[in-house]
Amino acid sequence: MTTAPKKNVTMQMIADELGISQMTVSRALNPKSKDYISPETREKIVRVADKLGYTPNLIAKSLVNNKTYTIGVVVPDLSYSFYPDVIKGINKIATDQDYQIILCITYEDFKNEEKALQTLMSMRVDGILLAQSQSVKDFSLYKKIIQSGLPLVFFDRYVLNLGASCVGSQDEQGAEEICNYLIKKGKKRIAHLSGPDALSVSLNRQKGYKKALKDNGIRFDKSLIIPSGFREDDGYQSMKQFLKEGKKLPEAIVSVNDASAIGAMTALKEQGYKIPEDLVIVGFSDDSRAKFSDINLTTVNVPAYEIGIKASEILIKKISTENSETENVFLETSLVIRNSTF
Amino acid sequence: MTTAPKKNVTMQMIADELGISQMTVSRALNPKSKDYISPETREKIVRVADKLGYTPNLIAKSLVNNKTYTIGVVVPDLSYSFYPDVIKGINKIATDQDYQIILCITYEDFKNEEKALQTLMSMRVDGILLAQSQSVKDFSLYKKIIQSGLPLVFFDRYVLNLGASCVGSQDEQGAEEICNYLIKKGKKRIAHLSGPDALSVSLNRQKGYKKALKDNGIRFDKSLIIPSGFREDDGYQSMKQFLKEGKKLPEAIVSVNDASAIGAMTALKEQGYKIPEDLVIVGFSDDSRAKFSDINLTTVNVPAYEIGIKASEILIKKISTENSETENVFLETSLVIRNSTF
């Protein structure tokens, strides 16, 4: 037995049942302070609404109000603990303010990112939270969004001075700190497994790396920049390539993030190198896996949950305030020393 | 300088610009096979649409078509790797079919779950994927959803015979297998850290545990069922409580999931017990942390990504097929032996 799917109950149906106008139903179910409605009528309406199983149609409401109570959240991946943690933060604030999250995963592919953004615009989300994909090509779509007046807040991976607020971490300082730590430990020949040039995180972390070198009188050696990416496999492949070239091994490697560091460790171990005896390696992000003794990665903690909180707070403020200024917030990182640098 | 937020461009604006009717614009931008439109007109329209920065309004479309191309995904948590992995699977299928995901996190709270489901109904999502929260109270809302004709598919934590399809893992067999493994290793006094009674996963895993005992001629001892939950802290608290009661320590503990097992390990270690020397412990789920040597948890692998794939496939089939039958799918688990059971 299959029951024919019932059509959704509308205000008109409730009105018809009671022989009143649809507008009265609307007023009863969505009381505005300035509206008048008699308690008896309201009660009747609520009872019938309940009896018929009325569920308000947010689509229709959105069309009228030009407001959807949805925000688009675009992330590159869910594979490591970082973005799920950010999303938890976003969800906290969004839920408190009755916004729903539309989740898009780009898998680091700019094509997917562009498609997601287009769709979110068409869905008339009230705002967008975006962490760029690793393969960004250009910023024209970002500009279009910003210019259209749709609030956009970058998080983690951002573009400054585009008119969108940015929430991230103090990447440069974090990288500088961890490099200084390595140098203090006596390391001089330090390589950097870097992320894609187009991204703020990559550049800032690299900047911190260079600054630490400079401050400590170590000459920057371009050949020690190993181009990589954010995924474990990026680190693995890049390290493998580097080792194949037969260059002299560095004393330390500063990776652009944990996943990449873990990949690099795998490549190094495959070649029989021991960490931290033969060389030390550090990451960035404090992935949930970093603390385990098989990896035990010295890294820089980035407050993922707080980034989510802050980014969504700024977004929602932007949504509900007429002319809110763009603001950039960079949360503090902290050094987490573990055994990969003994 | 702050530019006034431009109103969104509509088809009517394009039509006005060209002195044609809005309907012609609609036809040009959303070609239906049966429609006629001259190539020149279409070209003009596309050009103007582009010039004005037209973005189709899916809200309006949804209202007309009674179809939103959204699916609601309700999960209890994002803290462990399991649900993010499921979501990756869901996202894969959803994206392929041009559906967007509306993500709701309940934090194991039934109140949040009910609110999320209500909202999703109001948003007129085309279907819902749900993993119940740990604190389910009753099924009336599920029934209401199903009766309303809104496709609902349970995943991971499900309720059979409610009219909704269910996608899960072979929990009973998995639990049985891991218990048999322990028994084969000579363990006889085996405790079970169990999940909430209201949930399928809990019951099935407990059923598998009991079956293994029975098949091996071990009498079931009710006092060895330790009521717990799915979160790390649940396992920690329950274990602590159990230890405080001063009962004789079991030789092995079968936990309802990895997080709970990890929590229990913490409690045990705090009391100076050594794993696996003093007692062995096993989990369920194969969380991304389970493989690390600090934990090294023998567990049952549950194919999270595949559950996401299967559940969303079934949901979308249900959405697009008139009278699709409910179907229940239980994916195979596999034993993962690590050092927590030496």
Next chain:
DNA sequence: TTGAATTATGTTAGCGCAAACATATTTGTT
């Protein structure tokens, strides 16, 4: 050449709701 088919466009209505503007009905005030 004529009218039927084909092609190209226009008009109207309605999806479900709420803003804006009526119109009743009741209450309170003097």
Next chain:
DNA sequence: AACAAATATGTTTGCGCTAACATAATTCAA
């Protein structure tokens, strides 16, 4: 009693779009 204010409800319109049904312009066969 008379009128304004307060209260309660109704009507119309439009959000942006598409389905359904016109109508106009063109093509083509006989």
